[in-house]
Amino acid sequence: MFPFLIVVLFSLSWKISDSTQPAEEFLHCLSLRFHNSSSISELVYTQHNSSYSSVLKSSTQNFRLSTPSTPTPLVIITPLHASHIQATVHCCKKHGLQLRIRSGGHDFEGLSYTTTYEVPFVVIDLLNLRSVRINVEKGTAWVESGATVGELYYEIAKRSRTLAFPAGIGHTVGVGGHLSGGGFGLLFRKYGLAADNVIDSRLIDVKERILDRKSMGEDLFWAIRGGGGSSFGVVLAWKLNLVAVPAIVTVFTVSKTLEQNATKLVHRWQYIAHKLPKEIHMSIGISRVKSNENEKMTIQASFRAVFLGSIDELLPLMEEKFPQLGIVKEDCFEMGWAESNLYSTQFPIGVPLETLLNGNRKSILSKLFFKAKSDYVKQPIPETTFEGLWPKFYKEEAKSAIMVFVAYGGKMDEILETETPFPHRAGNIFIILYMVD
Ligand SMILES: Cc1cc2nc3c(=O)[nH]c(=O)nc-3n(C[C@H](O)[C@H](O)[C@H](O)COP(=O)(O)OP(=O)(O)OC[C@H]3O[C@@H](n4cnc5c(N)ncnc54)[C@H](O)[C@@H]3O)c2cc1C
Missing domain, CATH: 3.30.465.10 (Uridine Diphospho-n-acetylenolpyruvylglucosamine Reductase; domain 3)
Incomplete structure (x- = not known):
């Protein structure tokens, strides 16, 4: 074991020969704390390691935070055991290094793998701890x-x-x-x-x-x-x-352009969606599209829903609560709840359930150069405000812009805002997500 440890330490010190002092001291500290000395060379990536860049980028979702000027970690640790994390915490404290923790790498601002401060830092990437x-x-x-x-x-x-x-x-x-x-x-x-x-x-x-x-x-x-x-x-x-959840849920997507009364439907939705039974999740995706009729730019609002029940139960409910949307049987599809998540991120109906295991797919959101923000809405937005908003989508810099409205209400109204640190509970009628790349 001892000669092996020397080989590992030697090869590491070679790898970091022109690295900064904090990294060398930190790695030496780690080598003393990792119980199995072989794991340090397999689980620790310095900037001189040929796999460093691919490990860093593997779950980085936002290319805006992966440019040549983005600050990068001195070292990435990919622990197999809790003891590896304990050792990393210990050595970061000892050598004054900041620590970032990364699970899926989806942070909108890259907080799990970069920093806006000029400080040396280490990333613990939990990619091996996923049971x-x-x-x-x-x-x-x-x-x-x-x-x-x-x-x-x-x-x-x-x-x-x-x-x-x-x-x-x-x-x-x-x-x-x-x-x-x-x-x-x-x-x-x-x-x-x-x-x-x-x-x-x-x-x-x-x-x-x-x-x-x-x-x-x-x-x-x-x-x-x-x-x-x-x-x-x-x-x-x-x-x-x-x-x-029931074994079968029902989904639909109905898209309307401005020419098809989208503004009035979006406006009306604000009064209805948060009051629907808890079994319905309803959202609207809004973006610019080319009109089928005259190739001119228009706004499209896609009304999506997932209902915990059958088509036969959903149709009378929609007819009673939101007849203006005109949902008919042909708009609706039944599937399992797990599949309805894939449907909701615009995968075609019938894709294998294993698609859920694909963490690095290219989707509407993931692996993009994007900026995203959100707002919580407490009062319905007037129709005239929507009319004033739509032309902003036609600007060149907004060509990929999307707004998603997700209805609140139901259980969210029943949980006190102090029950967890997440305060956006009763009183919100929907959340708006804004994204642009
Ligand atoms: C494509 C995409 C789809 C999304 N869809 C949804 C959605 O449907 N619903 C929704 O609510 N949100 C959604 N989000 C937002 C997402 O939930 C948050 O960005 C979330 O924080 C990402 O978690 P992560 O582990 O992937 O990210 P990371 O970037 O790994 O971590 C995010 C933050 O949590 C910290 N952190 C991560 N792991 C740990 C840990 N083990 N211990 C302590 N701190 C930790 C990180 O340090 C960082 O500050 C989406 C984001 C993207 C990019």
Whole structure:
């Protein structure tokens, strides 16, 4: 073992021969703390390692934060065990290095892998810690932070078609950042946020202790469910409360242009969608398109819904609550809940369930050069405001701009804003997401 350690240390010191002092000292510290000395060369990437760039970019979702001038970490650690994270926390403290924690790399501003400050930093990338264990009888799951939401949905669906977890629609999102930030998706009107359905977790704090809900205490457990995990520690894994869904759900998408009365329908939607039964998730995607009739630019509003029930149950409901949209049987499709997530990110109907395991696909959102923001709406927006907004989509810099309105209400109105750090609860009628690349 000892000669092997010398070889590893020698090869590492060669790799970092012209690196900065903090990196050398940090790596030396790590080599003393990693129990299995072979793992340091396999799990630690310095800027001189040929795989460094591909590991760094592997889950970077936003190319805006992956340019030649983007600050990069001195070292990336890809731990296999909690002890590797404890060692990293210890050595970062000892050598004054900042730490970034990355699960799925979807942070809109790249907080998990870059920095706006001129400080040397290390990234812990949890890509190797992604196990999912489902207990169907108890309706619970333990999921490691490095798993994606899609991997979680897939493992649940493989074992039960009537269990689900109320997390995001974007299935490439990492569990670590998503659950610690809140996390909303198709079931949030029925069951609340992903963070509302966390019942325990394992976290490594700044003192390198591994804590669970009991040992961390209710204050810290409150904070990591919506307050942004990396402010408090490295969340290793989460225990989840799984929720009930019918074996068949119904989806539809109906698109209307300005010529087809889109403005009035969008305006009307604001009064209806948040009051619909909790079983309906409804959103509108708004973007510019070329009109079929005259090739001229117009605005298209795509009304999408996922309903926890059959077509026969949905149609009378839509006829009663939102007849103006004119939903007919031909607009509707039945499928399993897990598949409805793929449908909602515009995958064609019938793609294999395994698509949920594809974390690096190119979708409408992922792997783009984008800026995204959001707003919470408490009062319906007047029709004239929409009319004033549409021309902004026709500007050159807005050619890829998209706005998504997602209806609030239901369970979100019932959870107190103090129950978790995520405050956007009762009183919001919908959220707007803005994206542009
Ligand atoms: C394509 C796309 C689709 C999306 N879809 C949805 C959606 O449907 N619903 C929704 O609510 N949001 C959605 N989001 C937003 C997404 O939920 C957040 O950006 C989330 O924080 C991403 O988590 P991550 O682990 O992938 O990101 P990361 O970039 O890895 O992490 C995000 C933040 O969490 C911290 N963090 C990550 N892991 C840990 C950990 N284990 N312990 C402590 N802190 C940690 C990071 O340091 C960083 O500050 C989407 C984003 C994108 C880019």
